[in-house]
Amino acid sequence: MLSRVADSLYWINRYLERAENIARFLEVSEAMALDCPPGSAEPWLPLVEATGDRGSFDKSYPAATPRDVLHFLLLNRKNPNGIVSCIALARENSRQIRDVITTEMWEQINDLHWSLQDGEAIWSEPVQEQLRIIRKGCQIFYGITDATLSRDLSWLFSQLGRLIERADKTSRILDVKYFLLLPRPEDVGGVLDELQWITLLRSVGAYQMYRQSMQQAINPRSVARFLLLDPIFPRSVRFCLQGISDTLQQIQTQPVQGPPDDLDCLRGQLLARWSYVRIDSLIESGLHEAIDQLQRDLNRLHVLIQHRYFTSADHRSNQAEHACALESFTA
Numbered sequence: 001m002l003s004r005v006a007d008s009l010y011w012i013n014r015y016l017e018r019a020e021n022i023a024r025f026l027e028v029s030e031a032m033a034l035d036c037p038p039g040s041a042e043p044w045l046p047l048v049e050a051t052g053d054r055g056s057f058d059k060s061y062p063a064a065t066p067r068d069v070l071h072f073l074l075l076n077r078k079n080p081n082g083i084v085s086c087i088a089l090a091r092e093n094s095r096q097i098r099d100v101i102t103t104e105m106w107e108q109i110n111d112l113h114w115s116l117q118d119g120e121a122i123w124s125e126p127v128q129e130q131l132r133i134i135r136k137g138c139q140i141f142y143g144i145t146d147a148t149l150s151r152d153l154s155w156l157f158s159q160l161g162r163l164i165e166r167a168d169k170t171s172r173i174l175d176v177k178y179f180l181l182l183p184r185p186e187d188v189g190g191v192l193d194e195l196q197w198i199t200l201l202r203s204v205g206a207y208q209m210y211r212q213s214m215q216q217a218i219n220p221r222s223v224a225r226f227l228l229l230d231p232i233f234p235r236s237v238r239f240c241l242q243g244i245s246d247t248l249q250q251i252q253t254q255p256v257q258g259p260p261d262d263l264d265c266l267r268g269q270l271l272a273r274w275s276y277v278r279i280d281s282l283i284e285s286g287l288h289e290a291i292d293q294l295q296r297d298l299n300r301l302h303v304l305i306q307h308r309y310f311t312s313a314d315h316r317s318n319q320a321e322h323a324c325a326l327e328s329f330t331a
Helices: 001-033 045-051 054-060 066-074 081-097 103-115 126-150 153-180 191-203 207-214 221-231 238-252 262-275 279-285 286-309 313-330
Strands: none
Touching: 001 045, 001 066, 001 081, 001 126, 001 153, 001 191, 001 286, 045 054, 045 153, 054 066, 054 286, 066 081, 081 238, 103 126, 126 153, 153 191, 153 221, 153 238, 153 286, 191 207, 191 221, 207 221, 221 238, 221 279, 238 262, 238 286, 262 286, 279 286, 279 313
16 A cells, blocks of 8 residues: 555544544533533633643633633634644545545545535534534544445554544543542542543543443542553543554564564553553552553654654655644644
């Protein structure tokens, strides 16, 4: 497969997964805001922290109101990690490889992109409905991809981008709650604390599966264990890392001669580290530090994948654009 095609497939899915996750975060925060004082930024500013764009946001929106956060993460086309920007970038990558993806995939992403232009009907809907339409549009694309794309290298690079992005987002939103939203000692276990943990689970689509799996009261330890270490929940870090490892092994068609290279080492080390660690050990040694290291490892994994599979002279400018967006998001 041409490196530019693999690069585009990888980024189509990263951008759409990013857009869907941000839509989820905003959708849940919009609902949570109903239980907070009018104008409170409590459910909103952590989302900017989770995207790694707080510096850029503060420069553009010094008032930092809830509407500012919503505009920055949804509509601001100067924000490369905003929803509208991500979908536009995914659509542009799809346009460049229309002969590789299926017609149904192209039609879905093209329709979603044009439905978000200024003056379209979606913007006359309530915010919750806007976000639901966007989230559903991304999910429909995943379903179409699963139903129509052959399980060849195109599929594998698509899965790789989606899984790396998903692992990063799950870890980021958990880190925000643990590191930035820790309540006062007297509030731990209180109504507001429990509401925030429920909100966290819902923002990653994990609330129902958590309830079925744990069958106990919500507490920080069990939520962290479920989102980080559960082997069968498709948005947990552990599940994503298993998928990343399996996908990379399938992409590598030639057996490795000699010792494994940096990409193979990191792939194996990441999977082993997060497969055989206990949540008690992570919390005792510092959950924020562990998640921070995971995000650095995912960023390094991306760089190694890029160097092995995507780097070529004919698309360096396109690659630089993607790297810029990723650096902003993983800072």
